[in-house]
Amino acid sequence: MLSMNDLLNLSGKTVVVTGGALGIGKAISYRLAEAGANVVIANRTKEDADKAVAELVSKGWKALALPTDVSKEEDVKKLVEETVKAFASIDILVNNAGIFPSIPLSQMTLDDFEKVISINLKGVFLTTKYVSTQMIVQGKGGKIINITSIDALHPSSIGLAHYDASKHGVWGFTKNIALELAQHKIWVNAIAPGGVATPGVQKMQSAVPIPQGVDMGKLLESFLNKIPMHRMGEPDEIGKVALFLASDMSSYMTGSQIVVDGGVLLV
Numbered sequence: 001m002l003s004m005n006d007l008l009n010l011s012g013k014t015v016v017v018t019g020g021a022l023g024i025g026k027a028i029s030y031r032l033a034e035a036g037a038n039v040v041i042a043n044r045t046k047e048d049a050d051k052a053v054a055e056l057v058s059k060g061w062k063a064l065a066l067p068t069d070v071s072k073e074e075d076v077k078k079l080v081e082e083t084v085k086a087f088a089s090i091d092i093l094v095n096n097a098g099i100f101p102s103i104p105l106s107q108m109t110l111d112d113f114e115k116v117i118s119i120n121l122k123g124v125f126l127t128t129k130y131v132s133t134q135m136i137v138q139g140k141g142g143k144i145i146n147i148t149s150i151d152a153l154h155p156s157s158i159g160l161a162h163y164d165a166s167k168h169g170v171w172g173f174t175k176n177i178a179l180e181l182a183q184h185k186i187w188v189n190a191i192a193p194g195g196v197a198t199p200g201v202q203k204m205q206s207a208v209p210i211p212q213g214v215d216m217g218k219l220l221e222s223f224l225n226k227i228p229m230h231r232m233g234e235p236d237e238i239g240k241v242a243l244f245l246a247s248d249m250s251s252y253m254t255g256s257q258i259v260v261d262g263g264v265l266l267v
Helices: 023-034 046-058 073-087 110-138 161-184 199-207 216-225 235-246
Strands: 014-018 038-043 063-067 092-095 142-147 186-193 257-260
Touching (some): 014 023, 014 073, 023 038, 023 046, 023 235, 038 046, 038 073, 063 073, 073 110, 092 110, 110 142, 110 186, 142 161, 161 186, 235 257
Parallel strands (some): 014 038, 014 092, 038 063, 092 142, 142 186, 186 257
């Protein structure tokens, strides 16, 4: 039987975190690096990725920034090649990259819809395809963690039809791929966050026009009252669950989705 320290020890393993430079992705990168993993931050914005890597390296951890657009096949192929070149293997993949612009259906264009699907769903397909192929070649098994959302189970607000479609798709993809990859000892699970205080959420909220006469303080209070814990989640609260799924703590789990939402889906 492994000790608790051994169960959570990721030393010698290499992790790829897409969208790993900010918010939830950054928190996941931090927790997995802290556990001893080599962390590759795959991010569209090189400046953000470099900054996040510098923070990890300053703590004595191993990390690498690789600018990547997960919706582009050549970028994903290069991501896998460069990761293996740097660290010899890929043992864990965290599909975190995603966007969630709020647009009512009547105003949503085909480009709006396709952009969200391309990053949130197509990106998960591409990274999973090429990383799992590498894992199979290595012959050591692996872990794939997909960040879905409570919107994969229940809509959270109007204006996110394209986002909800993408996240339902990722959840369905997770279950099917878990079946296919189990024979290779590659376990595939998902985390469904609820409201989490991240720069992305703040940006989305600030972009939504405030109707005349609406009190934003009361609106926020009403939103928080829908959460049994009466608060937003913190990125690290998703990071800790990602560590659980990446480690031997979850050794008998595949095809599962862990909801981390402060209880909001109970209401």
